[in-house]
Amino acid sequence: MIFKEPALNIKDKLVEFRRDFHSHPEPSFCEERTSAVIRKFLEDNGIEIQEVGAGYSVVGVIRGGKPGKTFAMRADIDALPMPELNDVPYKSQNEGVMHACGHDAHTAALMGVALLINEVKDQMSGNVKLLFQAAEEKIPGGAKELVEKGALENPYVDAVMGFHVANALPVGYVAFGAGPGAAACDTYKFRIIGKGGHGAYPHATIDPVVISAYFITALQSIVSRNVEPVQGAVITIGSIHGGTKENIIADDVEMLATIRSLDEDVRALLHKRIQEICKGTEAMYGCKVEWELEMGYPVLVNDGDFINKYAVPSCAKIVGEDHIVEVKKSGMGGEDFAYFLQQRPGCFGSLGSGNAEKGLVQGGHTSLFDLDEDCLWRGAACLAQTAWDYLEENK
Ligand SMILES: [Zn+2]
Ligand SMILES: [Zn+2]
Numbered sequence: 001m002i003f004k005e006p007a008l009n010i011k012d013k014l015v016e017f018r019r020d021f022h023s024h025p026e027p028s029f030c031e032e033r034t035s036a037v038i039r040k041f042l043e044d045n046g047i048e049i050q051e052v053g054a055g056y057s058v059v060g061v062i063r064g065g066k067p068g069k070t071f072a073m074r075a076d077i078d079a080l081p082m083p084e085l086n087d088v089p090y091k092s093q094n095e096g097v098m099h100a101c102g103h104d105a106h107t108a109a110l111m112g113v114a115l116l117i118n119e120v121k122d123q124m125s126g127n128v129k130l131l132f133q134a135a136e137e138k139i140p141g142g143a144k145e146l147v148e149k150g151a152l153e154n155p156y157v158d159a160v161m162g163f164h165v166a167n168a169l170p171v172g173y174v175a176f177g178a179g180p181g182a183a184a185c186d187t188y189k190f191r192i193i194g195k196g197g198h199g200a201y202p203h204a205t206i207d208p209v210v211i212s213a214y215f216i217t218a219l220q221s222i223v224s225r226n227v228e229p230v231q232g233a234v235i236t237i238g239s240i241h242g243g244t245k246e247n248i249i250a251d252d253v254e255m256l257a258t259i260r261s262l263d264e265d266v267r268a269l270l271h272k273r274i275q276e277i278c279k280g281t282e283a284m285y286g287c288k289v290e291w292e293l294e295m296g297y298p299v300l301v302n303d304g305d306f307i308n309k310y311a312v313p314s315c316a317k318i319v320g321e322d323h324i325v326e327v328k329k330s331g332m333g334g335e336d337f338a339y340f341l342q343q344r345p346g347c348f349g350s351l352g353s354g355n356a357e358k359g360l361v362q363g364g365h366t367s368l369f370d371l372d373e374d375c376l377w378r379g380a381a382c383l384a385q386t387a388w389d390y391l392e393e394n395k
Contacts, residue, residue, distance in 0.1 A: 007381035025079030028138035068126025075110035076136035112380025141336035173352035177327025178304025185334035199247035
């Protein structure tokens with residue numbers, strides 16, 4: 001079974017699906033319409049819905065005519081709280097909300113998988129599960145809940161796969177990398193509490209602005225002096241607020257930081273050192289340092305064996321061997337697909353969606369993001385092909 005031709009035949013339908021989602025974007029945890037459209041689509045095509053009760057996420061199950069394993073694929077369905085500046089017929093109709101991360105394309109491609117697999121299910125050995133996942137963009141995310149509510153059970157999922165569109169990769173290409181593929185992303189809120197007073201009499205105060213300067217510098221030494229140089233880690237203080245006027249020493253300073261790593265041991269080290277520096281700062285400067293930690297998504301770890309054995313050979317049947325790129329190092333972005341890969345073997349690949357000739361090169365999370373819709377049928381075909389080949393190989 002080769003899904004290239006069948007996918008090309010539904011190319012226009014997938015563009016329609018994507019444009020409908022694109023013009024009706026909904027932010028994380030608010031995907032009411034999107035969820036309803038997916039449900040109706042599955043029902044109209046006679047595809048079973050597994051009611052897991054995980055918010056606006058929708059799980060479809062296609063059971064094959066012959067027994068076998070179960071292969072799951074995931075599309076995230078949420079959009080971002082930002083305005084769209086593209087002048088296109090399918091421009092966002094929801095003010096201040098935009099599909100700027102391409103999840104509309106993921107959803108359309110997975111609907112394509114549903115159509116492709118449903119057509120040949122009688123000959124299929126085993127089952128396919130379609131995870132339309134809400135709320136990827138906002139912690140705690142929708143993936144964790146899907147896992148907790150049993151979306152990977154009944155039938156038991158044996159392997160899982162997903163794609164993210166990437167404009168840095170030309171349309172027609174797909175990319176995979178073994179090992180870490182996205183970073184653990186945690187957030188700190190720090191509050192340095194000193195003692196305010198007159199700017200002319202600093203000796204009578206505990207100046208949280210000066211302490212913040214030392215504190216930030218100390219934090220920066222964690223990545224440079226504590227983390228092994230070949231490991232990836234990021235400590236970024238993205239926000240700092242304190243004080244009102246040049247001659248008033250503030251009572252406190254607040255900071256927000258994102259902490260990223262590609263290894264769970266490094267992650268633990270970062271937190272240990274950060275919290276030690278909080279304590280040390282108190283001792284050194286006589287202030288109080290409060291911190292709140294929000295743990296984000298874990299490190300996403302791709303299964304190299306799965307990539308070599310299944311993803312690459314199957315996707316090569318669709319895009320050609322010379323259009324498969326090996327990713328050698330991970331970025332520091334976060335992705336809650338990590339939760340699925342903590343549970344089951346599989347991979348999260350990049351689906352080329354860029355096209356310099358058409359001017360489609362903007363990165364995600366920007367108001368001018370758009371993608372080459374020729375990635376839709378390719379994404380659907382690559383997923384369907386990998387699912388099919390996996391089930392054939394393991395029947
Ligand atoms: Zn995003
Ligand atoms: Zn995304």
